[in-house]
Amino acid sequence: MMDFGFKISPSSAINLDNADLSLYDELCKAEPDICKCMACGSCSAACPANRFSGMSVRKLIIDLQRGKKKEAVKMLSDCMLCGKCTMVCPRGINTRHLILSICKLYKED
């Protein structure tokens, strides 16, 4: 290949045509409330782990919805399961339970 002195970096665009959502679809069956998230960020703002590790249920959900499984699973290890996010969620999503379900499903995978 010719050397132009630079190379094209891989695209950071999310290609929804190829996104693998099979696990997300399965998760939806176990946790139908996951679809109700309106990305308000209350969970992240209340999360004691957020400031240090960037743990965020809002990001977790959006990553899963975009098929970014790896990023999502990586975040899970930062959660202390304290449940503060569940207390503040205005859409009444049991986020703590959701995190546990994700752990179960994605570990099997």
Next chain:
Amino acid sequence: MKENILIIGGGIAGLEAAAQLLKLGYNPIIVEKSDHLGGHVAEWNRLFPDMTPAEDVVSRLIAGAGEANIFLNTGISFVNRLKDSYNIMLSNGISVITRILLFATGFTLFDAAKKEEYGYGVYNQVMTNMDLERWFNTGNDERIPEEGPKTMGFVHCVGSRDEKARNPQCSKVCCITAVKQAIEMKQKFPDAMIYCFYMDLRMFGKKYEDFYISAQRDYGIRFIRGRVSEVSENIEGRLVVKAEDTLSGKPVKVTMDLLVLMAGIVCNPDTCRTAGLVSLPVDSDGFLKSRDNIADITESPKEGIFYAGTCTGPKTVPETLAEARSAALAIHNYIQGLK
């Protein structure tokens, strides 16, 4: 003799319906539980979208309903269903026989103290949208420093879109009210830094988007997309407001001298009690249920009972007035059909 029509509630919906019914040749009777006419609008200062003085709107409506029978400080005690009419006992001892009841009972503002994490009633610098309107009118509120706040914020969706507050509905008018009030504060205190914490900006109405653009461009109001998670006080007695800035994905913290909670529109519990007297159904959003939410919004499922205004859900002033006129016409058509 002119036909009696009992209107429950002397807010703008009740007043406008009364004015129209007078013109159509009926005898409207307004029963208002408080000591003044005009309902909530009588408490506001200037109205979006044209910054019309609320007082002008209310006094024009009161003048229009001048010939109606009006009872202030009066409620409905009980209702007897007669063969083809209602016998209604008012709390002042007067009884009215009518074939038509019009509910114009309006809304109540969500009680912001229920959202404990926002500190209403706990911290001295936290107020509601209604408190701020009153301050625009009276200039009297200890929570607002004389020299103005250095930094202040508006929290959208307080008690709206919130299942924990048992109100999943959007209150519709508070986004534009927040932007209007932010602009008004900036006009009074040009040096103040003003933030709006929102989840979505619902600028659905005529000229609302212009308000939003002007707030950004002409007034430098800062919009942060994230729901405030908690408010606390620091040792200097200033407020510390926390949220996630969801657009940058980072937690944000702002220290403020004043925080305004945009309390939502919820169904008036008094409405439900009065509606219970005639067994009217309540819709899934907690407001009175119309016969049909598209074609018959002003008609209840019960014979001779009609609705106007915010007793069926959040509405703006022009929407409420249009509905009051439409309810008057629906009543007229109904009575014509009885003959």
